Amino acid sequence: MSFSIAELFSQHSTDKFDLHEQHLNNQMVRVLKTIGYDRHYKRAIGQYLYDQEGTEYLDLLSGFGVFAIGRNHPTVISALTETLTLELPNLVQMDVSVLSGLLAQEILKTTPDNLNKMFFCNSGTESVEAAIKFARYTTKREKIVFCEHGYHGLTMGSLSLNGEDIFREGFGPLLPGCIAVPFNDLAALEKALSNKDVAAFVVEPIQGKGVNVPDDNYLPEVERLCKKYGTLFVADEVQTGLGRTGKFWAIDHWNVKPDMICMAKALSGGFVPVGAVAMTQKIMDTVYNRMDRAIVHGSTFSKNNMAMAAGLATLHVMEDEKLVENSMKVGTDIIDSLNAMAGKYEFLKEARGKGMMIAIEFQSPKSLKLKAAWAMLEAANKGLFCQMITIPLFKEHHILTQVAGHGMNVVKLLPPLNLTQKDRDNIVNSFDKAIADTHQIPGSIWDLGKNLAGHALKGKK
Numbered sequence: 001m002s003f004s005i006a007e008l009f010s011q012h013s014t015d016k017f018d019l020h021e022q023h024l025n026n027q028m029v030r031v032l033k034t035i036g037y038d039r040h041y042k043r044a045i046g047q048y049l050y051d052q053e054g055t056e057y058l059d060l061l062s063g064f065g066v067f068a069i070g071r072n073h074p075t076v077i078s079a080l081t082e083t084l085t086l087e088l089p090n091l092v093q094m095d096v097s098v099l100s101g102l103l104a105q106e107i108l109k110t111t112p113d114n115l116n117k118m119f120f121c122n123s124g125t126e127s128v129e130a131a132i133k134f135a136r137y138t139t140k141r142e143k144i145v146f147c148e149h150g151y152h153g154l155t156m157g158s159l160s161l162n163g164e165d166i167f168r169e170g171f172g173p174l175l176p177g178c179i180a181v182p183f184n185d186l187a188a189l190e191k192a193l194s195n196k197d198v199a200a201f202v203v204e205p206i207q208g209k210g211v212n213v214p215d216d217n218y219l220p221e222v223e224r225l226c227k228k229y230g231t232l233f234v235a236d237e238v239q240t241g242l243g244r245t246g247k248f249w250a251i252d253h254w255n256v257k258p259d260m261i262c263m264a265k266a267l268s269g270g271f272v273p274v275g276a277v278a279m280t281q282k283i284m285d286t287v288y289n290r291m292d293r294a295i296v297h298g299s300t301f302s303k304n305n306m307a308m309a310a311g312l313a314t315l316h317v318m319e320d321e322k323l324v325e326n327s328m329k330v331g332t333d334i335i336d337s338l339n340a341m342a343g344k345y346e347f348l349k350e351a352r353g354k355g356m357m358i359a360i361e362f363q364s365p366k367s368l369k370l371k372a373a374w375a376m377l378e379a380a381n382k383g384l385f386c387q388m389i390t391i392p393l394f395k396e397h398h399i400l401t402q403v404a405g406h407g408m409n410v411v412k413l414l415p416p417l418n419l420t421q422k423d424r425d426n427i428v429n430s431f432d433k434a435i436a437d438t439h440q441i442p443g444s445i446w447d448l449g450k451n452l453a454g455h456a457l458k459g460k461k
Contacts, residue, residue: 046070047416057398060415065239068266069317070416076269079313090305099308110248112257117284119277120302124238124264125153127275131260132157135200135232138286143198147183151208166406184214186221193229200232205250208239209405211359219254232259242266246328246355269314274307323417330419331356337428345435358413380453382407388449389434397430
């Protein structure tokens with residue numbers, strides 16, 4: 001009897017919500033149905049999704065940054081198909097693989113010159129877990145410093161560095177010795193490091209939750225302070241890396257040299273999970289310092305041929321299609337165009353970010369009628385206003401976006417890096433219309449706002 005994924009998908013493509021309600025996270029299904037995101041997607045190409053009616057959606061989330069080169073890129077599909085048909089030896093545990101060596105070589109060509117060793121794993125959170133362990137072993141210190149509102153993953157070690165309480169609540173006790181400091185606050189960081197007992201400072205060059213961009217002197221001073229107090233500087237580039245911010249690595253905007261870079265997401269091409277840590281020779285040689293320690297830290301599937309092939313093909317596509325340069329050019333244009341609207345819309349505070357890591361922040365207006373409407377939403381649930389932007393963008397303009405984090409009035413864009421000028425115009429014009437509608441009181445958009453507020457208040461009860 002033959003087995004066909006295509007046949008299974010065809011038979012059950014409209015069953016997914018029932019299947020999830022029965023066997024998986026039914027709360028996620030409730031969320032999607034409540035806000036009207038319960039679509040049945042049948043196809044995905046590049047930056048676009050297509051539902052069962054053939055409606056095209058511009059995906060500005062790209063799987064939380066996974067699909068930096070777009071969905072179902074033919075070059076990566078070809079590489080994976082070829083890998084499957086070659087009958088290569090794979091995961092021979094008493095051996096080392098060719099493809100992992102090649103991928104390590106290619107990645108290290110892009111990193112600062114002080115990094116010349118790689119460790120592969122399966123995800124961003126695994127890369128952070130590895131960085132924590134490597135930092136502790138290398139420095140013989142226990143403490144790890146991280147930033148408030150930072151995000152580094154959801155496994156226990158990385159969760160201990162998570163700066164958002166909603167992710168941490170109820171999962172303690174977490175890893176001891178983890179200390180939070182405010183992002184972009186050098187005085188607080190120096191105070192935390194000054195006892196010379198901190199193994200590592202783990203920081204996103206640009207914070208994902210809210211897209212918080214540091215002052216220009218922040219990361220250079222972070223590097224200096226870490227060296228001064230013997231602390232390893234770990235850049236978490238899981239989201240910001242591989243062209244997302246218009247440079248290959250976000251740290252390149254400030255010309256700093258961390259001791260480790262954590263990476264994942266875009267490296268996979270969107271097909272096979274892959275994460276990694278780039279590090280100095282000293283860290284690698286300290287952790288793996290004897291033959292009996294050759295397997296002291298690892299991950300069973302980490303260097304599998306499919307993941308390594310996906311990574312190699314993804315790097316090829318990024319260079320061949322000049323996606324890093326496109327990220328800077330089109331992303332900067334989007335940010336500038338949105339900021340140009342701030343003068344005519346009271347709710348719009350600013351657009352910010354770098355490359356195609358973009359935040360659009362909203363604020364309390366000055367005029368009384370708008371201010372009262374804003375206060376009504378904030379009283380029901382802080383940050384609810386953004387749903388009055390994202391829901392119409394999705395339903396009316398077929399653009400997929402998200403709120404940047406819990407309790408904040410920020411919409412976040414993490415689009416594929418291959419956006420065209422046509423996509424740029426669509427984004428700017430659609431935001432213009434969606435923001436304009438919120439300034440019309442009374443209006444249909446505020447009927448939506450009242451419904452959202454009602455759901456939020458019921459949820460609190």
